[in-house]
Amino acid sequence: MAQRSSKSATIIEVARQAGVSPATAGRVLGDYGYSSPEVQEKVRAAAAALGYRPNRLAKGLITGKTQTIGVVVGDIESPFYASVLRGIADVARGSGFGVIVTNSDESAEREREAVQLLLEKQVDGLIVSSTCVGDPGHLQAAISSNCPVVQFDRVATDLETDTVVIDNVAITRAGVTKLIEAGHRRIGILAELAPGKDKDLAGFVAQADPSDPDLYKHYPSWQRLLGYVEAYRQAGIEPDIELIRRVPTYASAAARKEALDLLTMRDAPTALFTADGLMSTGALQAISALKLAIPADVSLICFDDLDWMQFVAHGITAISQPTHLIGTSAAELLLQRIGGNASASQHRVLAAHLVERGSIAVCPEEVSG
Amino acid sequence: MAQRSSKSATIIEVARQAGVSPATAGRVLGDYGYSSPEVQEKVRAAAAALGYRPNRLAKGLITGKTQTIGVVVGDIESPFYASVLRGIADVARGSGFGVIVTNSDESAEREREAVQLLLEKQVDGLIVSSTCVGDPGHLQAAISSNCPVVQFDRVATDLETDTVVIDNVAITRAGVTKLIEAGHRRIGILAELAPGKDKDLAGFVAQADPSDPDLYKHYPSWQRLLGYVEAYRQAGIEPDIELIRRVPTYASAAARKEALDLLTMRDAPTALFTADGLMSTGALQAISALKLAIPADVSLICFDDLDWMQFVAHGITAISQPTHLIGTSAAELLLQRIGGNASASQHRVLAAHLVERGSIAVCPEEVSG
DNA sequence: TTTCGCGTTGTGAGCACTAACGTTACTCGT
């Protein structure tokens, strides 16, 4: 019989109803310590009769554990983050954990506020794709107060946390190499390449070196650019800086604009590489607006395998990230830490793979040449 | 100077450091009651020095408010729910609230578990798109324990809650009417039409009546079917039950299969209406596999305006839901309730609109006929 | 019988914080 009243029953009322002490009732309901079968039955019956619902706040206050993990992502609306979050939520649910989600909107300040809020809510751990890998003081603060952190996608390396990433450089190199093998020499690349508008793109490309611990390399889009440059160098070609397009604001409209510009320039590229889902959407808008055919007029490889890539044109060749697995891995690592695992930081590098479809044609100039 | 130690400082330590009582420190830091400027400064200085971070659990335990709202959706990975969630999160953040998200996977049992967990965590309110509109006992329990509930998309009408929905019947009727006006007489419809596999589809269509308070009408996909049927009847045509396809499992692969079947049947439809994003994706897969051209071979209207609909073929005409607004509205209504608003339930019906693109052609048979 | 140990239960403290109330000092109006 459920309780009708507005205030729900406490464990003390259950105990009184069952004729035992609150501690005993707690032992039965909380499933710890000792209790005899007879008492268990009495307590459970009383709890059911009163519609007792444990108050996890009180429990958390005393145990120091809330069974809640906090997640900070750029934007849950993005398919990438949504899928990662789904993975996290699945693992969390399996262990009786709740998940508090916050969007940083790629703003360092919002991210800090979010982390602060989550810590005040006493989350047991944090999963973060940090906007500010160069200034992770807020994450360090979390770790210092015994709140383990797992980073994914973007990682601040001078932070002692578990991490889950994919090998952006290698998979991008593989993808761009496919285009080069098809004879393409002028391959445009569309990437966010945040933060730091002042960053010297030409300098970065010139001295591109995967072993260099440059801060910008911690951002996936810069890593993907690195893979792009490496693919060129491996083929003995020098990349043309004109073909590397930085999208000033992280939105498909901006990507579309940049793609339009790229595709209508003098000596336009014969192929395109897009560094993430938003870039892909923008590129497709531009290609559609220009009434170009894929792959007859322009070849294409997209980072992130979105739903529509299997049926647009003759299928879009894409790099597929194991998004769900990123989420489950991050959550599993975090739960291990919460469970007390104090071993050295684990760094998981998951495999992305190329989904070959019909968006790569042999370069016409190659054919005629 | 931030604290290095693992346990963070409490308000008592701050008070001691500042030379005041815990209550006074609480008043300063919690911004309630009275306190002199001098004391405020001392306390704030002490708090900063100790790296004090308020414990919201303790605060919540005593005030009965956690500044947290719980959200239950089918699947955060779906663009619809992701966008609604984004709206909720935006409003929540603006008011200093956290958001705990859970997926029900369209399972009534999981939904009940999720609600139970959220109530145990003492959320101040719940936003739910319920799977089990016919058996909302768990939601009634929430309301009874003073936890306001706002429903969106799907609503259990015999529950006294605020609701946020769109007018599925009207907008679908408008969309299908466009197809009929273009001369199409055989329009296939792809819809989930859960729950109740035993539900008599033919009977539902035969007696389709928008004023009938049938349980199934509370589900958007059934409502959309109703709009479809009404569009036919308004045009003086009787819908062909063969063209109404129920997708047995809610996945794009199943939708694809059903669409393939539909498009290759004898007397195949000349146009298609898809009742949500997953159906649209499945339909496009089928159309692509059959190498049909849109709209030359088949016209199309899709419910839910997904990213790719602006650049696929000549653009896909779509029904666009104000997803973000659904989320913000639901969150605003909930925050009002949490704030103490006890007026009668509000039922918001938001406007969806038709985004006309290039996926509707005049029916060829109409032209020749 | 004594001693030990174990299962079982109750008692009391305390987690970090806020609300209610009491006390003090001070101001103001008449």
Add this chain to the structure above:
DNA sequence: ACGAGTAACGTTAGTGCTCACAACGCGAAA
């Protein structure tokens, strides 16, 4: 001059629960 009002602060109790500890009974081992 005196009561009322108010600002500022402290004391205390209480939020719902868990944990350490003590106490007790009972059977087995010494």
